Amino acid sequence: MNANRAIEQLEMCFNGFIVHPDLPKEIICLIDGTGYEKIFFHQLIHKLTILSEHHKHIVQIKDFERLSYAPEFYSIHLHSNGKFNIRILFSMPEEGIILLHTFYERGRKRSTDYTKQIPIAKKRLSDLMGKE
Amino acid sequence: MNREIAKPISAVFDEFVPYLSAADILFAKNLAKISSKIINKRLELGMNQKVFAEYLGVSQGMVSKWESSDYNFTIKALTEVCCKLDLIFDMQICEVATKVENLSIKDKYSTGLVLGKKKETINKKTQDHRQALVCDLPLAG
Numbered sequence: 001m002n003a004n005r006a007i008e009q010l011e012m013c014f015n016g017f018i019v020h021p022d023l024p025k026e027i028i029c030l031i032d033g034t035g036y037e038k039i040f041f042h043q044l045i046h047k048l049t050i051l052s053e054h055h056k057h058i059v060q061i062k063d064f065e066r067l068s069y070a071p072e073f074y075s076i077h078l079h080s081n082g083k084f085n086i087r088i089l090f091s092m093p094e095e096g097i098i099l100l101h102t103f104y105e106r107g108r109k110r111s112t113d114y115t116k117q118i119p120i121a122k123k124r125l126s127d128l129m130g131k132e
Numbered sequence: 133m134n135r136e137i138a139k140p141i142s143a144v145f146d147e148f149v150p151y152l153s154a155a156d157i158l159f160a161k162n163l164a165k166i167s168s169k170i171i172n173k174r175l176e177l178g179m180n181q182k183v184f185a186e187y188l189g190v191s192q193g194m195v196s197k198w199e200s201s202d203y204n205f206t207i208k209a210l211t212e213v214c215c216k217l218d219l220i221f222d223m224q225i226c227e228v229a230t231k232v233e234n235l236s237i238k239d240k241y242s243t244g245l246v247l248g249k250k251k252e253t254i255n256k257k258t259q260d261h262r263q264a265l266v267c268d269l270p271l272a273g
Contacts, residue, residue: 001228006154007145009228010161017141024139028147037151042160046201048141049164050171057175062199095133099144130134 010045014052016096020124026102027088036083043078047088051076055092070118072125073100089114089121093129100124163201166210170198173217188216 031040051058058064063077067089076088088102100121105113145157174184174195181199185192197203198213205213214221 001154003149003152003154003157004146005228006152006157007142007149010145010157011140011142013161014141018133019139019141019143021137021139021143024143024147027144037148038156041148041152041156042163042201044144045157045160046164046167049161049168053168054171054175060175061171062196099141128134128138 014048016052017048017099018096018128019099020101020128022124023088023099023102030086030102030104031084034084036080039080040078040084040086043080047076047078051090051097055097067114067118070114070122073118073121075114077105079105087114087117089117091121091125095129098125098128100128160201163204166205167199167201169219170195170213170217173219174199188213 027044031037034040047063050061051064054061058074059066063079065075065077067073067075072091072093073089074092076090077085078088079085085105086102087105088099090097090099092098101117101124103117148157174181177184177187179187181195182192185195188195194203198205211221213219
């Protein structure tokens with residue numbers, strides 16, 4: 001089995017997931033060349049598996065957060081001992097789990113960390129949902 | 133939903149193909165499924181990690197590792213954890229092509245790893261009979 005075939009197998013576990021078209025390149029731009037690509041992927045699959053199986057109770061689980069000032073959005077925390085600290089914003093409308101935007105988290109004041117990122121997530125959600 | 137621009141999750145995974153082998157990909161998937169089952173059991177029991185760790189007789193740090201896919205279980209260790217949690221750990225190692233034909237829709241494309249609750253029918257049996265049934269569960273494939 002080659003990697004592409006394995007990806008096909010993997011994809012079957014995440015049927016309910018939709019991504020914004022800008023997200024894949026955005027993710028790889030953050031992690032490409034760092035040497036942590038494999039660790040990041042491992043974490044990503046872990047978090048998406050947890051999300052797919054526990055989406056109704058996801059805020060009870062470590063590294064998942066509902067944004068109190070933008071409650072239609074949630075954040076996945078992907079981090080590994082100082083190697084990377086990345087967030088993925090997503091939403092969970094009836095249509096499925098929609099991964100929207102990712103960014104590198106550098107700041108420590110969590111309450112203000114998302115202020116520049118939420119408008120991007122909102123715009124992308126509108127793009128996908130066909131809303132103005 | 134604007135289907136013209138929406139992408140499937142594979143669009144993300146495809147970006148990682150240059151960095152990963154098939155084994156890397158499926159290992160991540162298997163370990164994630166184990167973590168998810170353990171989290172599921174903990175939530176079912178209504179326990180936080182600390183209480184859950186005491187319940188299992190391990191450290192909270194160990195539970196945290198299990199739940200964050202940061203622990204590469206040996207088969208023995210995983211079997212022991214499952215026994216403590218009243219879960220069955222069963223394995224399927226089979227050809228990819230035949231696997232799709234033989235499994236139920238739910239199990240199609242599974243990692244070849246089944247980690248689930250014991251069936252109700254098993255739970256209704258006596259303890260001795262249950263043990264026998266568990267031991268007799270066939271390997272699929």
